[in-house]
Amino acid sequence: MSRPPHDPWFFLANRTMARIARGRSGASLPTREVLAFDLAHALARDAVHARLDRAKLADALTRLNLRTVDVESQAVERAAYLRQPDAGRRLSEASAARLAAAASGRCDLAIMIGDGLSARAVDAHAAALMSALVPRAAQLKLTVGPVALAEGARVALGDVVGEALGARLCVVLIGERPGLSAADSLGVYLTWDPRPGRTDAERNCISNIRPDGLAPAIAAQKLIWLISAALGRQLTGVALKDESDAALSQATPDQLDQA
C-alpha cells in the first residue's frame, strides 16, 4: 500500500507552524505524522527529566573568571519538584550554608542558573548567554557574586540566592517548559532587590532564548539593557518597560556578532 500523501492544501502549511494538511490513513494520522509527533514529545519529556550537567557549566564559567557554587532546592527529585512548586522556591539547609560561606559582602549582580523545566535548555544555551553577558557587565563595572548552579530550581529560588549574596539585582537563567516545537528554550528573569516574597509582576522576563528563537547573543544585549535600566530606576517589573528593541535596532550586525 502506498504511503498516504499530504492533503491537497498542504501548500497552506507555510503560513503556520500548526500541523495542518498532514493527510490521513482512514480516519487516523498517517504513520509518519504519528512518529513525528511522538518524537517531538519524547524530546520534550527528556528535557523535563534531564539532569543539569553542573560540572560542564562550572568549567565554562571558570573560563569567564567567575566563581560558582552548587545549590539545591528542597525538591531535587523531579516527582517532588513537579508536585510541590513551593519546595523548588526554597534552598536546602546545606545549600543555604554553602551559599553563606561563598558570599563576600555585597554585589551588584547575583546570577542563578537553574534547571527549571528544561535542563537541556541550560546545557545548550546558558554558557553562550553568559559569555556574551560577562564582558558587558565588566564594561559597566558591575560586581558579580559567585554564580549559583541550582538543581530543582523555580524562578523564585533566585530571590533567596540573591538575598543571601547581598545583591542589588538577581539574574535567573532557567529552562522553560518544553513545547513540542522546542524543548530547549531558556528564560531569563531579572529581579531588583531580590528577597523571598517577590511576585512575578516585580520581575522582567526574556523568554524563548534558543538559536531558532531569540539568539543568546541578542538576549544578552536585551539583558544588559534591562540591567542598566533597572540599576538606574532602582526597580524591575511591570513599571520597567523593555525598550531594548529600539536600542538594539541601532546596533550593527558586527556589534551583535561580537556580543
Added chain:
Amino acid sequence: MMFRQRIKSSSYVFGSLAELLAKASPPRAGDRLAGLAAASAEENMAAKLALAEVPLTAILAEPLIPYEADEVTRLIVDTHDAAAFAPISAMTVAEFRDYLLSSEADSSALQRLARGITPEMAAAVCKLMRNQDLVLAARKCRVVTAFRNTIGLPGTMSVRLQPNHPTDDLEGIMASIADGLMYGAGDAVIGINPASDSTSRVRELLSMLDDLLARFQIPTQGCVLTHVTTAIELMQKGAPTDLVFQSIGGTEAANRAFGVSLDLLSEANEMARMLKRGSVGQNVMYFETGQGSALSADAHFGLDLQTCEARAYAVARTFEPLLVNSVVGFIGPEYLYDGKEILRAALEDHFCGKLMGLPMGVDVCYTNHAEADQNDMDTILTMLAAAGVTYVMGVPGADDVMLNYQSTSFHDALFVREAFGLKRAPEFEAWLAQMAITDATGRLLPVQPDHPLITDASLAEARRT
C-alpha cells in the same frame, strides 16, 4: 456540622462538610498541594463512608462558603428549585448514587431534576462514583442548546475548531480553519484564543470569522476567546459577535481573579442576546472552567478542587450557555499529576456539568511536564465519547502552537465518529455534504485541490490587501 466514622479501632472526625468532601475525594496532586487531601487511603475511605450517609438535605443546609461572604453561594441558595429537588429530597448521598444508576433515572427524569441539584450535591455523589458510573449517569443526561446549529442531540458529538496562531496571523489562522473544515470539524464553534489582548486585533479576527461564515453560509458560530469586558466594548462598537466567552470559577473570589462578577456576565449575556445573531437558538455564552483555578488564585476557601469546579457550573447554568468545557489537563501536574488524575477529573467535570444541566464539553489535554501522553488522551477521549460528551476540541495535529499544550485533533474526532458512530450537529452535517466534504453518511470524501474552501483560504492574503 461534624462527621464521625469508625474503621476497626480507628475513629475519624471531620470537622465540616467541606473537610469531609475534600478527604473523600479520589487522590489528586492539587488537593495534596492545598493540604486538604486525606492523609491515608484509610482516611480517604472513612470520609467516603461517612459521606455516603449524609442526607442531601444536610448538604443543602450547610453552605460551604457563608451566604454573606460569597455571591456564588447566594446564587446557589437563591436559585435552588425545591420542586425539582422533591423526588430526591429524602435520599442520602449513597442512595442518590444508586438512584442515578437506576433505570428509574431516565433522561427526562434527570432533566427535571437538574435545577434541584446543587453543585455540592453533584460533587458529593461524584466522590462515591467509579469512573464507569460517571460514564453511565452522564450518558443519560440530555442537554440541547442552539445558536446557528443544534448541539447536544442524541447520537451526536460536536467539535470546537481551535485554529490558534502564536502571532494571530490572519492567513495562518485561516489556513488552520480551512484544515479543520475540510476535516469536518467546527460545529461547536470556530473559537480562536488570541495571542494579543489588543481590541483592534480581536475585532479583526471577529470580522474575519463573520465574513467566512457569511461567504460560505456555514451553519456554525464564531468566537474570539477574549475577556468579557473586551467583548462588551466590541459589541458596543458594533463588532460582529456571535458568542461571548469567559473563564469562570466556583467562588466569588476566583471570579474576581478572572476579572468578572455575576453582574458583569449578566450584562454581557443580555447584550449578546439583543444582537439576535442566532438562527435556530439564542444561547450566546461560552464558558471555560477547570479544576485548580480557584486554588491557583488562592480563592478556594478550603474547598477541594472538584467541589470548587462544580460550583463554577452553578455560575455557568445561570446564563444558559451554548457551550461549557473544562480545560482539564491544562493547569499542570501540581494540580493533576498524571494521565490517571486527568482522566478522573475529566469524567467528574463532564458528569457534574451534565447532571446540573450544562452542554458540557471537555478540552482533553495535557502539558509536557505532566505524566501523560497521547495514549492517555485516547483513553480519556474514548471514555468521554462513551459518556456522551457534548463536544471536544479540534486542534491541527493536537498541537496548539500558541498555547503550547496538546489537546485533541481533527483526526481524533474522526476516530470517535468511526468508533462510536457519532454524527455532527445536523445543520452542520448537511452543510458538509452540500460542500462535498463528506458523503451522505458523514464520512470524509477525497478532496480536489480546487475545492472552494481551499481556493478561498489561499486567497486570504489578497482579500486582506
